[in-house]
Amino acid sequence: MAHYASDLAADDIAAYLKSHEQKSLLRFLTCGSVDDGKSTLIGRLLYESKLVFEDQLDALYADSRKSGTQGNRLDLALLVDGLASEREQGITIDVAYRFFSTEQRKFIVADTPGHEQYTRNMATGASTADLAIILVDARKGILTQTRRHSFIVSRLGIRKIVLAVNKMDLVDYEAAVFRRIEREYRLLARALDTEPDITAIPMSALEGDNVIEPGRSMPWYDGPTLMEHLERVEVDDDRAEKPFRLPVQWVNRPNLDFRGFAGQIAGGQVRVGDPVTVLPSGRQSTVTGVIGTDDDAQSAVAGQSVTLTLADEIDVSRGDMIVRTSAPAQTGDRFEATIIWMADEKMFPGRAYQIKTGGGTAQATLGAPKHRVDINTLAEEPARDLALNEIGVCAVTLDRTIAFDPYDDNRETGGFILIDKLTNATVGMGMIHHALNRSDNIHWQATDIGKDERAQIKGQRPCVVWFTGLSGSGKSTIANLVEKKLAANQAHTMLLDGDNVRHGLNKDLGFSDADRVENIRRVAEVARLMTEAGLIALVSFISPFRAERRLARDLVPDGEFFLVHVDTPLAVAEERDPKGLYKKARAGQIPNFTGIGSAYERPEKPDLRIDTTTLSPDEAANRVIGELVARGIVPGL
Amino acid sequence: MSTLTHLDRLEAEAIHIMREVVAEAENPVMLYSIGKDSAVMLHLAQKAFYPAPPPFPLMHIDTTWKFREMIAFRDRIPDQTGMELIVHTNQEGLAQGVGPFTHGSSVHTDVMKTQALRQALDLHKFDVAFGGARRDEEKSRAKERVFSFRTADHRWDPRNQRPEPWKLYNPRKRQGESIRVFPLSNWTELDIWQYIHREGIELVPLYFAAPRPVVERDGMLIMVDDNRIPLHPNEVPQTRHVRFRTLGCYPLTGAVESEATSLLDIIQEMLLTTTSERQGRAIDHDQSASMEKKKQEGYF
Numbered sequence: 001m002a003h004y005a006s007d008l009a010a011d012d013i014a015a016y017l018k019s020h021e022q023k024s025l026l027r028f029l030t031c032g033s034v035d036d037g038k039s040t041l042i043g044r045l046l047y048e049s050k051l052v053f054e055d056q057l058d059a060l061y062a063d064s065r066k067s068g069t070q071g072n073r074l075d076l077a078l079l080v081d082g083l084a085s086e087r088e089q090g091i092t093i094d095v096a097y098r099f100f101s102t103e104q105r106k107f108i109v110a111d112t113p114g115h116e117q118y119t120r121n122m123a124t125g126a127s128t129a130d131l132a133i134i135l136v137d138a139r140k141g142i143l144t145q146t147r148r149h150s151f152i153v154s155r156l157g158i159r160k161i162v163l164a165v166n167k168m169d170l171v172d173y174e175a176a177v178f179r180r181i182e183r184e185y186r187l188l189a190r191a192l193d194t195e196p197d198i199t200a201i202p203m204s205a206l207e208g209d210n211v212i213e214p215g216r217s218m219p220w221y222d223g224p225t226l227m228e229h230l231e232r233v234e235v236d237d238d239r240a241e242k243p244f245r246l247p248v249q250w251v252n253r254p255n256l257d258f259r260g261f262a263g264q265i266a267g268g269q270v271r272v273g274d275p276v277t278v279l280p281s282g283r284q285s286t287v288t289g290v291i292g293t294d295d296d297a298q299s300a301v302a303g304q305s306v307t308l309t310l311a312d313e314i315d316v317s318r319g320d321m322i323v324r325t326s327a328p329a330q331t332g333d334r335f336e337a338t339i340i341w342m343a344d345e346k347m348f349p350g351r352a353y354q355i356k357t358g359g360g361t362a363q364a365t366l367g368a369p370k371h372r373v374d375i376n377t378l379a380e381e382p383a384r385d386l387a388l389n390e391i392g393v394c395a396v397t398l399d400r401t402i403a404f405d406p407y408d409d410n411r412e413t414g415g416f417i418l419i420d421k422l423t424n425a426t427v428g429m430g431m432i433h434h435a436l437n438r439s440d441n442i443h444w445q446a447t448d449i450g451k452d453e454r455a456q457i458k459g460q461r462p463c464v465v466w467f468t469g470l471s472g473s474g475k476s477t478i479a480n481l482v483e484k485k486l487a488a489n490q491a492h493t494m495l496l497d498g499d500n501v502r503h504g505l506n507k508d509l510g511f512s513d514a515d516r517v518e519n520i521r522r523v524a525e526v527a528r529l530m531t532e533a534g535l536i537a538l539v540s541f542i543s544p545f546r547a548e549r550r551l552a553r554d555l556v557p558d559g560e561f562f563l564v565h566v567d568t569p570l571a572v573a574e575e576r577d578p579k580g581l582y583k584k585a586r587a588g589q590i591p592n593f594t595g596i597g598s599a600y601e602r603p604e605k606p607d608l609r610i611d612t613t614t615l616s617p618d619e620a621a622n623r624v625i626g627e628l629v630a631r632g633i634v635p636g637l
Numbered sequence: 638m639s640t641l642t643h644l645d646r647l648e649a650e651a652i653h654i655m656r657e658v659v660a661e662a663e664n665p666v667m668l669y670s671i672g673k674d675s676a677v678m679l680h681l682a683q684k685a686f687y688p689a690p691p692p693f694p695l696m697h698i699d700t701t702w703k704f705r706e707m708i709a710f711r712d713r714i715p716d717q718t719g720m721e722l723i724v725h726t727n728q729e730g731l732a733q734g735v736g737p738f739t740h741g742s743s744v745h746t747d748v749m750k751t752q753a754l755r756q757a758l759d760l761h762k763f764d765v766a767f768g769g770a771r772r773d774e775e776k777s778r779a780k781e782r783v784f785s786f787r788t789a790d791h792r793w794d795p796r797n798q799r800p801e802p803w804k805l806y807n808p809r810k811r812q813g814e815s816i817r818v819f820p821l822s823n824w825t826e827l828d829i830w831q832y833i834h835r836e837g838i839e840l841v842p843l844y845f846a847a848p849r850p851v852v853e854r855d856g857m858l859i860m861v862d863d864n865r866i867p868l869h870p871n872e873v874p875q876t877r878h879v880r881f882r883t884l885g886c887y888p889l890t891g892a893v894e895s896e897a898t899s900l901l902d903i904i905q906e907m908l909l910t911t912t913s914e915r916q917g918r919a920i921d922h923d924q925s926a927s928m929e930k931k932k933q934e935g936y937f
Contacts, residue, residue, distance in 0.1 A: 013905040025643035096779040106643040127802035249656040254689035264653040305652035424809040426799040
């Protein structure tokens with residue numbers, strides 16, 4: 001048998017080359033698990049395109065006998081299971097890239113593993129693919145993993161899907177089996193994507209049916225074989241139709257007379273004379289030169305690596321984006337994005353990561369996830385962090401303004417990676433949804449009755465009285481007495497107790513560092529709302545960290561936050577141990593218990609310090625009220 | 638609107654990769670092996686930084702056993718490109734007389750190539766080295782990243798590779814670590830030849846068939862390039878019409894009999910041939926996973 005392309009090559013090599021230099025490129029992804037026959041399918045594509053040379057074939061025969069799973073038959077999967085450790089385990093671990101070409105096209109295949117623990121590998125493979133082949137075992141139909149693969153493919157923006165219903169030989173080539181799976185899949189795809197473009201093909205990779213040649217055992221199927229489809233499918237290469245985007249990679253300054261801006265065009269086209277804007281600075285200029293691959297190019301399109309020269313001496317550096325003036329990209333320092341977490345260590349809200357986008361690098365802080373997607377059920381669920389291979393939606397805040405597009409508009413200017421600054425590992429990838437403008441995203445609803453009016457009716461000034469101290473220091477006892485005394489004098493109060501709040505508002509939170517921060521943030525926010533209502537909010541909270549107390553103080557206007565340190569030595573508190581917690585903590589049953597496993601940072605300048613070893617609870621409460629009166633919060637009692 | 642051809646897209650990708658390196662690396666170098674892949678890589682570098690010359694030196698690891706025509710070709714490169722060419726030889730190995738005939742291919746390759754490369758990178762403190770490897774060459778390469786990290790002792794850890802979504806490469810590294818960057822990762826052998834043809838890139842004449850003196854050993858045709866090859870008694874070099882599909886140390890590089898004297902002939906021969914490119918190389922024959930092992934040890 002001849003090489004797939006060899007007849008013309010043998011007859012007229014010059015003509016062959018001319019036609020082959022004009023070939024297009026299709027990048028596709030194969031999703032499926034080992035059991036679905038994915039490696040066998042790719043092995044067959046390579047084998048049947050005659051891209052396996054005789055010496056490789058000899059090695060394959062030897063390997064097939066040694067570790068193959070097909071008895072004495074050639075095990076095509078061994079062609080693609082590359083790393084030695086993978087061969088031993090019989091699974092494909094990483095993303096592997098395969099290459100083959102036919103008369104029409106060159107193909108780059110991203111071969112990625114399908115198990116849930118390899119979601120990140122699959123997402124990586126999908127990020128550059130134009131099309132995805134989703135493999136389904138005809139005996140098993142649509143599985144959880146099919147849903148997962150389809151979701152990732154849809155999130156990564158792939159709109160062309162091939163549903164490869166494999167192992168038809170094991171279901172007697174039954175048309176009904178194929179039709180049922182196809183129907184089910186279309187329903188699933190519709191739920192994920194508004195316009196799924198699905199081609200379903202029944203096949204047997206093992207037997208070669210409908211891979212390259214039509215399967216004789218399936219006369220009921222009159223659609224294209226997989227290879228026919230891959231060769232013909234129109235890949236909407238609409239990148240050239242999009243607004244012009246050039247992320248500047250490097251400034252070329254060989255001498256004083258030349259200053260060029262080098263980068264790969266991420267969208268649209270550019271020609272000499274075009275008005276352009278440099279983002280994020282917003283400075284405008286005109287293109288005077290397009291140095292592409294031809295010496296005298298006047299224009300270039302998306303996908304090409306070029307160097308532009310501009311009419312004006314404006315400041316442009318790596319990380320800037322040159323865009324068409326009439327259709328600029330968005331700029332901002334905050335956006336919402338889907339994040340795929342790729343590291344063993346969890347994503348931690350509030351930690352600074354380095355972010356690299358098509359439009360530059362910056363420091364980024366992730367907010368707590370808005371939700372996480374269960375990639376098996378596709379249900380959105382609440383989450384406080386993201387673990388390896390989890391997908392969630394977060395707000396991303398940068399330390400500087402960058403230019404970007406929503407991912408759905410442009411994959412290259414809307415995708416980003418997150419880098420851990422200590423380990424240098426790539427820990428996450430993300431797809432930008434839209435900018436979040438701090439102030440104009442959520443508009444304040446003006447109300448006619450304000451805080452002052454509400455407080456006036458109550459005959460008091462609102463404030464937050466924040467009691468901090470060790471567990472067992474007497475905070476709650478004193479706060480409770482303060483509230484009783486204030487209520488007896490017609491003051492309007494609300495007592496928020498750390499323990500009680502955890503039964504309701506914060507019952508979803510645990511005791512990890514991330515949860516503690518969120519716990520305090522919510523309580524402080526509620527206390528602030530209470531002051532809006534004109535109330536005196538009494539908060540009894542261990543709140544051991546200065547940063548947390550600072551956070552609470554910063555939420556309310558100056559003069560409305562009143563920090564009371566209920567100062568009880570650890571030994572005394574432990575001696576009292578009203579709830580038996582110290583005993584448990586000493587026994588190692590409560591990790592991170594304040595004072596034992598975790599530090600209590602004493603307030604340096606509390607508004608009032610109460611020494612409970614010298615004052616009774618009643619005396620302490622009177623001290624607090626005395627302060628409130630002195631500050632004009634409540635009238636004298 | 639004409640869409641880009643596959644060669645256009647591969648070219649743009651390689652240039653993008655090279656520019657990322659130049660923008661991010663402290664002290665990059667391009668490894669230059671004198672072969673066809675290096676020729677393509679050098680050509681792309683010239684395009685990437687035009688009108689400036691590529692802002693990094695070229696470095697050749699000279700085992701002292703390369704074909705003479707390769708060395709002559711190499712020595713013209715600085716004048717042609719305006720680039721600095723660093724030639725490094727493992728002097729200890731040289732002093733010990735390490736060579737393929739006396740020490741065998743694996744010791745020779747390890748000392749004069751793998752060790753020499755590590756020495757040279759350490760000596761010049763290069764933090765990023767471009768290499769011309771392609772993913773289609775060999776199975777373990779198929780999974781290697783474009784930006785491939787080496788530990789301070791030049792090891793590759795295939796299990797700990799950074800994901801490279803879109804074309805966002807993460808170039809951050811710790812002191813002492815280095816990166817091998819492969820701009821031709823997604824090219825195949827046919828792409829290389831097509832691009833050489835399209836761009837009119839000059840190659841070492843050894844790729845073209847000509848009458849050359851050879852001896853046949855273990856089924857390989859070895860060219861008698863100088864008098865260091867110990868001829869067995871009764872062994873007489875024969876003149877045959879041969880060419881080389883890959884270039885390396887002459888005692889380890891098998892010639893193939895061929896009538897292909899032009900670029901078109903070579904491409905035609907390549908398309909119709911039935912053995913893979915690396916077969917002419919002696920180093921990865923021992924066992925199928927041997928390339929993976931060599932890479933973990935620091936072979937490029």
